[in-house]
Amino acid sequence: MSSAPAQKGEYIRVEAPQHLQGNTASGFAVSGRRITSSSSRVDGEGDAEKRPASFWATVLILSLLVLAGLFTFVWLLQHIFAGGRGQFARSSSHCTRMAFCRRYKDFTEAVVSFTSSKKGRRLEGEAGDAPAPVALYEVIPASLKPAPPLSGKSVEFSLHNVVDKSKLSASLTIYKIGVVRLQIEEIAPLFRRYAVPSDLIVVLGVGDVVSEVSFSDDADGKSAEIVFAFDDHTGRVIPSSVKILFAPFRVDVFVEGRKVQSFCERQLLNFEKFRVRTGKAEEGEILSYSAKRKGDDGVGWEDAFAFAGGEGWEHVSDTSEKAGGPDVIDSNPKGPASVGIDVSFAGGKNAYGLPSHYTDFEIPFGDEPYRLFNVDEYGKTKHPHTGTYGTVPFLAVRHETEKGAAFSGMYWNNPAETFVQLQKGEKGAQSWWSAESGSLDVFAFLGPSPRSLSRQLHGTTGFGQAVPLWSLGAHVCRWIIDMKEEDIWEWTDGFDRLGIPVDTVWMDIGHTDGKRYWTWASERFPDPEGMMKRLEDMGRRGVTIHDPHLKKDESYFVYKELLDAGGLVRKHDGSVFTGSCWPGESAWADVTSGAVRYFLANLYSPSRYPAAKYGNLYTWNDMNEPAIFEAGKDKTMPRDALHAEDVEHRDVHNLYGHLFAMATWEGQRARDSRRRPFILTRSYFAGIQRQGAAVWTGDNRATASDLLMSVDLLLSLSHAGVPFIGADVGGFFGNPSEALLLQWHRLGVWYPFYRQHSNPETKRREPWLFSEKTQRQIKESVLMRYSLTPYWYVTMLESVGGGVPVLRGLWYDFPGFEKGTGTTAAIRLREPTGQGKRKKRRVEAEAEARETRETEEEEEQEELHPRIFQVGDAFAVVAVAAVDSDASPFSVSLPLDAAGPSRWFDWNAERVVKGQEGRGSVDVECVPSGDTQIPIFVRGGSIVPTKDAVAPPAVKVTGDLQGRPFELRVFVNGDGSATGRVFVDKGDGYEFESGDFLYRRVVFSSGLSRAHEGSVLKVESIPLTLQGGARSVQGGGEEWTAPEGVSDEVSKVLVYGLACRPSSASLDPEGSGQAQSVPMQVEGEEGDWKATLDLEAVGRVKLRNVRWKIILR
CATH class of the missing domain: 2.60.40.1760 (glycosyl hydrolase (family 31))
Structure with missing residues (x-):
């Protein structure tokens, strides 16, 4: 049998392996050809010459009609599925576009078909009618x-x-x-x-x-x-x-x-396996490879390529429809x-x-x-x-x-x-x-x-890295084309004026000199060092963007030094690869090389990037997939581009952005070992958590469906080992309505990484541009986020140390909960009250979409189904996209622990959730409204550490909270117990690795849930687990000295869900039995009492002291 590739229109005969002979192989459709056994005749062979001319005329007319229909169909698809600006239709099946996947899919279908013939090999002892697998x-x-x-x-x-x-x-x-x-x-x-x-x-x-x-x-x-x-x-x-x-x-x-x-x-x-090439390596020629490997006796179907009939390797010829860019030809020299x-x-x-x-x-x-x-x-x-x-x-x-x-x-x-x-x-x-x-x-x-x-x-x-405390605060960003220093002060002044805290201001590509990274537009940023010093004095940080593409300009020091050192990605012929990106013609750093990563890391030192001298300037890695304009449908690097040691880009593509972020982390770590790095990266691979990098979902849209989809995207990331995650609050593209933006802030404060960001073509969306009511509601959400900073901090630390996801599906803590397998099964929508409200809502939504041009696709009602997810051990949050009072009410099924009496609390109402208890869950009714917070539930048995972010003076940054005392919120379970954890250190640096921290378990036990003589709240010292248990570090005791400006005191305790009304509270500061009365305020109802204990009157207790007890009677 000839090993030459079949000619166009030719049928292929494939010799079946010996143990498969006798199986009926004809009828397979593989790459448009029918496979027959070697003795079969190709259908229709020799019949063409018998047909009259009228037959062929009819065929021609019908063919033209079919082509016209196909053209119309494709045109409709392009207009139906194309999105907004810059969008174009994409095949839903990339597998059919990629030759290797198409071959493999055909191969798998053939194996399944052969298997279904029931004549394959079967292992002895295997019973049943299922066909035996083919033994390749x-x-x-x-x-x-x-x-x-x-x-x-x-x-x-x-x-x-x-x-x-x-x-x-x-x-x-x-x-x-x-x-x-x-x-x-x-x-x-x-x-x-x-x-x-x-x-x-x-x-x-x-x-x-x-x-x-x-x-x-x-x-x-x-x-x-x-x-x-x-x-x-x-x-x-x-x-x-x-x-x-x-x-x-x-x-x-x-x-x-x-x-x-x-x-x-x-x-x-x-x-x-690699084969001998038979074609010539000429430009534009599709190279072919022998279906036989050297030394093979015949051609069978030993792998997907041979099964495809030895057609030869197909080029990936990919012309950008919108950009009008050149064809992307893959020379694929290895086959x-x-x-x-x-x-x-x-x-x-x-x-x-x-x-x-x-x-x-x-x-x-x-x-x-x-x-x-x-x-x-x-x-x-x-x-x-x-x-x-x-x-x-x-x-x-x-x-x-x-x-x-x-x-x-x-x-x-x-x-x-x-x-x-x-x-x-x-x-x-x-x-x-x-x-x-x-x-x-x-x-x-x-x-x-x-x-x-x-x-x-x-x-x-790998396990993650401890994040700096400030990075858990609010971040503000916008792509401003010609950004200037005054934009920074407009943000800080505006948020301070409204009393809305913000920790970090971001600078997109507009801050650079002609989009040359590690530079500044001097006419708009005349004194970057002075600017960063002023931010440092405010307790704030800055973030600048750094992408892997480098402007092709020999006067640009980064490009020139990498060019001279041979540190740029090359074309398959060995010359430097260039493509189009934000600066125009650009080259790309070869981050697969350790030497290049070391070079990039050094660029973050103050000697090369003076604005970083105060240690409060951090990094955003974008476009690092890598993204390249006018480079085919995928807009990325050619697969045959060469990296260090002549590794082809096809081999490392998904790793490129990860390695670029690795260089950034190494640079920040080397720049200042006293501070923890902060990186945001758009592209990533498995293990990105080892760089401590934050990841966001990329360029989303200002739509209700994208708000909800962010929950699914982030949960997938979280369970895949990436803890520090978020989405652009408000949507990157489009203009959200005032109500939708508010809902997004309410959800966004429950992202581990909370950042507002938008495209330059969108309307400005700073809080002061909206009504006073919306300003107040956004402020309430942000202050709630800041008050929960101690909870976020200990949850993030336990995640990176032990590998437990921060955001998690209900199945993680409740694996037997049947409704917890996704984000929507635990939520049942109900019809809105009144007639015609659904129609009214849809009409209004469509009118708003047309007015704001948010999206060209219709938002179906089922797409707006609320999502539920957990945040750490304690919270369950429901994402709601409804933006008006006519939104559909719904019920939420909250799982109950099978091990003992359990319950949930309504965080907003500060009450025990009361609803219909079913098999392993309790159902609670929710009526969404733009005037109220999204549903937030607290798991019974949790103790949540918080700080007062509302009391004057106004909190502007997380650092302002460090000196404030803790408040412990105790949500008593059905058995009268609760537990939580608190971590205290200076919020940055690595002293905690040598024991300079407090890590305490707070325990509430027995007592007033069952009318016993008393309930006790106390703290216990526990070791900090690092690297999944590979290291265990014991923190400080009574001799621990708090860092300057850091408090470990507790000033207030709030206990929720007490079954019996408490009559007194006392503090035993040394555990000696000598207790003193504590002022207490009680409110609530039978079976659900709330007690607020004010320790200020008797003296705050310190977490470093593990002897004190608080007793409720």
């Missing part, structure tokens, strides 16, 4: 052996391709934290495959490998088993095992005897090299993760694959399956088992473009993963609890 790969039993002790692996073996007799090397590694790693590699490839360097993303090392395992072959010689156990970080030892099946190759992972995951269960392993595998989740019911996609937090299953490819979404129509600015290839799955809900997850350690298909199978969730190039390196996280899963993810990709 088998384990060579004699190759299976324990790995050498210092290899960092557990077991090594070889895989045999039954079609072309080639081999792959494979290994399994079992880690102590409950992680199983599968790696498959090409043996002696023509070109070196890219693999992510060790410790760049994955932090697991040789010392983390399980040393005590039991390894055995089955007596029949058809499988092998590895038995081990791991600690789930709660003291439980979880027995587990991995079973390797030889023919066909498959890996099954078991936890406590229950199968959790399977690799290659459906036999979709694809490994396109097809994609990898893929299927991963099944036994009993898998719900899936989460894969940020970032514009879809539900609970990821919908379906045939359409999700694309993992970092691209600039500026102004583009959002599609749930397309890639956005960043990627974390992590998937979490909720399993239904006989013992209840359990969890597992997986991580795909490959930064090349990847597609992921998620489907529901008969026995659980099914997925396949296919990357354009690189290595096949997959991690299985065994759970089984949500918290164990979080620790396994962070134990693999």
